[in-house]
Amino acid sequence: MKSLQMQSCVHDNATIECALFEVEIPAPGDMEVMVKIEASPINPSDLGLMFGAADVSSIRASERNGHPSIVLDVPEPAMRMMSTRIGDWLPVGNEAAGTVVEAGSSEAAQALLGKRVALFGGEMYAEYRTVSAFQCIPLSESATPEQGASSFVNPMTALGFVETMKMEGHKAIIHTAAASNLGQMLNRICLADGVPLVNIVRSPEQAALLREQGAEHVVDSSAPDFAEALTEAVKATGATLAFDAIGGGKLGNAILMAMEAAAVERMPVWSRYGSDEFKQLYVYGALDLAPTTLNRGYGFAWAIGGWLLTPFMAKAGREIVESMQRRVVSELTTTFASHYSDRLTLAESVAPEAGQRYGVRKTGQKALIVF
DSSP: OEEEEEEEEEETTTEEEEEEEEEEOOOOOTTEEEEEEEEEEEOHHHHHHHTTTOEEEEEEEEEETTEEEEEEEOOHHHHHHTGGGBTOOEEOOSEEEEEEEEEOSSHHHHTTTTOEEEEESSOOSBSEEEEEGGGEEEOOTTOOHHHHHTSSHHHHHHHHHHHHHHHHTOOOEEESSTTSHHHHHHHHHHHHHTOOEEEEESSHHHHHHHHHTTOSEEEETTSTTHHHHHHHHHHHHTOOEEEESOEEESHHHHHHHHHHHHHHHHOSSOOTTOOOSOEEEEEOOOSEEEEEOOOOOSOSSEEEEEOOHHHHHHHHOHHHHHHHHHHHHHTTTTTTOOOOSEEEOTTGGGSHHHHHHHTSOOTTOOEEEEO
């Protein structure tokens, strides 16, 4: 079966292109299903593949294979980072919702035939997708494609943060870019589960948004007293674990400094080596592409690393992951509700005016591709 699919490629002339291709969709194997895609969101992780570090203001129309495409200029430093992608057309789209139209012979696959499912695994900006039955989450009969489309990346990531906290023995969380769709979900989870959460935002408007949703600890990084306010929030919560969507710049350093300041106050005896209370910073996004700057002024009991959903799921194990999935389905229209600023067809998504809107990563900007 033929399917229209979006792919992205970095060219050697310092451009990146998103184009539509007609591809062959394989028939399902024994443990697989074919899904007719009905809706798929454009997440920041998808934009990373679509546009990389390209200059969104340079976006312009082009054409490939008789279909529209968009082309963007890539700055020289970013070209060096993406050099391994030159010439490779990569399918786009991390998650989607749709209806299973064909199923393999296994019991797990047959049980999904005719049902609406959420699915993940890449290549979702397409009319059809064949995946393993275990990459699908059956949705309730009342769930719409729009509701189910974003039921994997953000919800499972937010739940994954809380599970990581439990697995690693922390008792509170710090989260940056906290007014995002994902951040609002995490706030709702933590309020429901009694998990102390420090929300870091970038404007007074974002702070007001979260406070209206019941957030107790909200700190504005644009405020002149940010460092002091962050330290007080960390003292109040005892947070020693942070998830950073920004990545570049000095914010991660400020978080570790605040953790250390709070830990030092809890020390019974002063030490020139700082506190021995372990502090963990995970970077899971790259809203700022600048280098991460650390001054290492927080003793020696700290670590910084990357956090990605799929390795977490492998580490957490099937029982925990399935429990997370059941919660997502049961709270799809409440805790894990997503909101979209734009709705586009697949053809419209490769128009310059659309790319200029959804390509700007800001609070409240989230596009949905509908089929």
